[in-house]
Amino acid sequence: VNELVEDIKASFVVAPRKTETRVLKMPQTPRNAILTKIEITGVCGTDVHIWKNPPPNAKFPLPIGHEWISVIEEIGEEAEPYDVWGHRLQVGDRIAYRRPWHCGDCLYCSFLKVPWLCARSRPSRKETAAKPMSLPRIGAYANYSYVLPGDLIFKVPESLPSEIAVLADPLGTALYTRECMDRAGLVVAIQGSGPIGLLSLFCAKLGGAWKTIVIGGPESRLKLCEEFGADHTINIFEVADPQERIEIVKSLTPENQGPDVVVEAAGVPIAFYEGLEMIRKAGVYVEVGHFTPRGKIEIDPRTILRKNITIRGFTAYPWQNFVYSLRILDRYQRQYPLDKMVSHRFSLDDVQKALEAAEQGIAMKAAMVP
Ligand SMILES: [Zn+2]
Ligand SMILES: [Zn+2]
Numbered sequence: 001v002n003e004l005v006e007d008i009k010a011s012f013v014v015a016p017r018k019t020e021t022r023v024l025k026m027p028q029t030p031r032n033a034i035l036t037k038i039e040i041t042g043v044c045g046t047d048v049h050i051w052k053n054p055p056p057n058a059k060f061p062l063p064i065g066h067e068w069i070s071v072i073e074e075i076g077e078e079a080e081p082y083d084v085w086g087h088r089l090q091v092g093d094r095i096a097y098r099r100p101w102h103c104g105d106c107l108y109c110s111f112l113k114v115p116w117l118c119a120r121s122r123p124s125r126k127e128t129a130a131k132p133m134s135l136p137r138i139g140a141y142a143n144y145s146y147v148l149p150g151d152l153i154f155k156v157p158e159s160l161p162s163e164i165a166v167l168a169d170p171l172g173t174a175l176y177t178r179e180c181m182d183r184a185g186l187v188v189a190i191q192g193s194g195p196i197g198l199l200s201l202f203c204a205k206l207g208g209a210w211k212t213i214v215i216g217g218p219e220s221r222l223k224l225c226e227e228f229g230a231d232h233t234i235n236i237f238e239v240a241d242p243q244e245r246i247e248i249v250k251s252l253t254p255e256n257q258g259p260d261v262v263v264e265a266a267g268v269p270i271a272f273y274e275g276l277e278m279i280r281k282a283g284v285y286v287e288v289g290h291f292t293p294r295g296k297i298e299i300d301p302r303t304i305l306r307k308n309i310t311i312r313g314f315t316a317y318p319w320q321n322f323v324y325s326l327r328i329l330d331r332y333q334r335q336y337p338l339d340k341m342v343s344h345r346f347s348l349d350d351v352q353k354a355l356e357a358a359e360q361g362i363a364m365k366a367a368m369v370p
Helices: 045-052 107-111 125-130 168-178 195-206 219-227 242-251 269-278 301-307 321-332 348-359
Strands: 008-015 018-024 034-042 067-075 094-098 144-147 152-155 187-191 211-216 232-235 261-264 284-287 310-313 342-346 365-368
Touching: 008 348, 018 348, 045 348, 067 144, 067 168, 094 321, 152 321, 168 195, 168 321, 187 195, 187 269, 195 211, 195 219, 195 261, 195 321, 211 219, 211 242, 219 232, 232 242, 242 269, 261 269, 269 284, 269 301, 342 348, 348 365
Parallel strands: 187 211, 187 261, 211 232, 261 284, 284 310, 342 365
Antiparallel strands: 008 018, 034 067, 034 144, 034 365, 067 094, 094 152
């Protein structure tokens, strides 16, 4: 047993809507692993979904969470402490890291360059073989964590606080929406004012959007969107009629043509219908809201044909976006109120409350601070 460190404290989903925080004995750090102390973990919408609806084949206790910033505490003798640039890392370095779940060899991984759609959905056999078996299965809702062979490590810039760096993961997704805004001067409408919606707005601003419109709620979230530079916000609780929302958005665009780009980050089926109706002809519609099942909506496919709409969906993003996310967060932290995004902080004993705050939209972004 390692004497330098405390016990591991980790939270798990133990049943639908039920979490439990457990204390585990800290094992000796495996020779090929890196022990890190977690500074902050972001509560992701996916975590909320897993908590509410654990997969049918889930093995309880189920570790959750993937948005973590941690500090290197111990480096195993045979571990490879290198970041993605090949720089050697040391104890005390602050890192973000990603555990890829792709094989690297299949068609999706190697030729189509969408490794998150990997046909095998698992790391290569070489990496699996290198995984130390002695470690407890813990996720990001913990005070400690392990970097394992094959993990991608990104060093956090010194000047970037962990509370902002923790946005690197959702910003990675939002950066993907930015690829659909292929020029400056666009009218961009964003449906949804949660973290992905707000960060998509941020990316639209960085990309030189001419006008930005956010459709969402509650008021506190829209207020932050305005602080990020949203030109117009439409509160869905005040304007409850989808038809009315479509007309307002169109009226805010030149000749009532509709936005050039619409980003669906609400994760509400009706929003998809609204987006298709409000977007201008030959517009680009980005679907990044329905990460989890939310139901269905009736649409007329002819709308897509008639208006020549391009629809793009993203379920994840290229891992290298982490590099750009961290750079952007560091560079723009003083121009944009990025420090206001993590609005609620919880200890590991209050995971249940953190998930509830995220679920109810009380928090812009909830975070666990062990
Ligand atoms: Zn996430
Ligand atoms: Zn693959």
